[in-house]
Structure formats: structure tokens, C-alpha cells
Amino acid sequence: MSGLGRVIxxxxxxxxxxxxxxxxxxxxxxxxxxxxxxxxxxxxNRKVTIRFAAAPEDGNPWHFRPLQAxxxxxLGETGIAFYEAENTTDHPITGQAQYSVTPSAVDGxxxxxxxxxxxxxxxxxHEKIEMPVTFFVDPSIARDPKMVNLKDIxxxxxxxxxxxxxxxxxxxxxxxxxxN
Numbered sequence: 001m002s003g004l005g006r007v008i009x010x011x012x013x014x015x016x017x018x019x020x021x022x023x024x025x026x027x028x029x030x031x032x033x034x035x036x037x038x039x040x041x042x043x044x045n046r047k048v049t050i051r052f053a054a055a056p057e058d059g060n061p062w063h064f065r066p067l068q069a070x071x072x073x074x075l076g077e078t079g080i081a082f083y084e085a086e087n088t089t090d091h092p093i094t095g096q097a098q099y100s101v102t103p104s105a106v107d108g109x110x111x112x113x114x115x116x117x118x119x120x121x122x123x124x125x126h127e128k129i130e131m132p133v134t135f136f137v138d139p140s141i142a143r144d145p146k147m148v149n150l151k152d153i154x155x156x157x158x159x160x161x162x163x164x165x166x167x168x169x170x171x172x173x174x175x176x177x178x179x180n
Contacts, residue, residue: 043075043076043139043141043142044075044076044139045074046074046075046142047072047073047075048075048137048150048151048152049070049151050071050072050073050135050137050152050154050155051069051070051152052068052069052070052081052155052156053156053157054066054083054156055157055158055159056158056159057159057160057161060095060159060161061087061088061089061093062085062086062087062093062123062159063084063085064083064084064086064097064157064159066081066082067081067083067084067130068081068082073136073137075136075141075142076136076137076138077136078134078135078136079134080134080135081132081155082131082133083130083157084131085121085129085159086123086126086127087123087124087125087127087128088126089125089126090125092122092123093122093123094120094121094122094161094162095121095123095160095162096119096120097116097160098117098158098160099112099115099117099133099155100155100156100157101153101154102153102154102156103153105146106141106147108138109137109140109147110137110138110153110155111135111137111138112133112135113134113135113136114132114134115133115134115135116133117133120162133155137153
């Protein structure tokens with residue numbers, strides 16, 4: 001066998017191995033995607049539905065509600081939602097909202113950029129206001145194995161009457177009962 005024949009046979013063998021390896025990789029690609037599930041996808045393409053809920057504290061004379069039922073966002077995408085509060089009384093009131101996120105394990109991934117819940121809201125008699133909350137869901141949630149099947153998050157607020165300085169003063173300056 002001549003040197004040229006050996007080179008041609010080696011080159012042909014390498015070409016066959018290369019074609020077979022490439023074909024095997026091409027054929028295995030769909031199965032690889034199925035095996036790795038969500039990890040094979042770009043987490044920034046994953047979407048979740050944010051649902052909005054609200055409740056006034058029992059006995060408070062105002063209306064409080066979200067202005068949208070839900071929204072669908074990609075992980076990392078900024079969303080803005082609005083809640084409405086209305087004072088139904090004939091006197092000014094001051095309230096503050098307290099939020100919760102469900103499922104509770106999502107709380108660390110639900111990032112509020114700006115929220116009306118960080119300040120008190122003063123409403124004049126029969127005044128109605130819209131209050132925004134700006135947020136996103138941290139894309140690192142895609143790496144949490146407990147969150148692989150997460151599709152829905154509920155953002156809920158309870159609106160309660162806030163202690164204003166005048167009310168606090170009225171409570172703290174009340175005359176003490178006689179000791180004897």
C-alpha cells in the first residue's frame with residue numbers, strides 16, 4: 001500500500017466519523033431540550049401572570065380595589081399596576097396599604113421598584129385616587145427548582161387606617177386614670 005493510499009483512507013475515515021458525529025448531535029438536539037426542560041430555555045422568555053387583589057381592613061369606610069385583574073409579564077420585565085382608593089366619608093382619612101405576595105416563596109423574587117405602600121395616603125372627603133406600584137419578577141427565579149412550575153403570582157394589598165400624628169397625640173395625651 002502506498003503512502004498516498006493510506007492518507008486517502010485515513011481522510012475518508014475521518015470524514016465518515018465527522019459526518020456521523022455531526023448527525024448524532026443534530027438528531028440528539030430535540031431530546032436534549034426535552035431532558036433539560038426549562039433550563040434549556042432563556043429565562044427571560046418565560047412569562048408569569050400577575051393577579052391583583054385588594055381588601056379594605058374590616059370596618060373602614062373606604063373603597064379599595066385594583067384597576068386591572070391581571071397582567072402577563074416576562075421574567076425581568078417591568079410592570080406597572082394601579083390601585084384605587086376612595087374615601088366615602090365626610091371627613092379626611094389617612095390610610096396605608098400592606099402588601100403580600102402568594103405563593104409566599106415568591107416574595108424574595110417579587111421586586112417592588114416603587115409602591116404606594118411605603119407612604120401614607122391622605123384622602124379628603126369623597127376623594128378618589130389612583131396609586132401605582134412598579135415591579136418586576138427577578139429572572140433568577142428560573143434557577144429555583146421549587147419555582148419551575150410557577151405560572152401565577154398574586155399581589156394583594158390590605159388598606160388600613162394609619163395613625164396620624166394628631167390621632168397618636170390624642171391617644172397619648174388622654175388623662176391617666178387616678179391611681180387611688
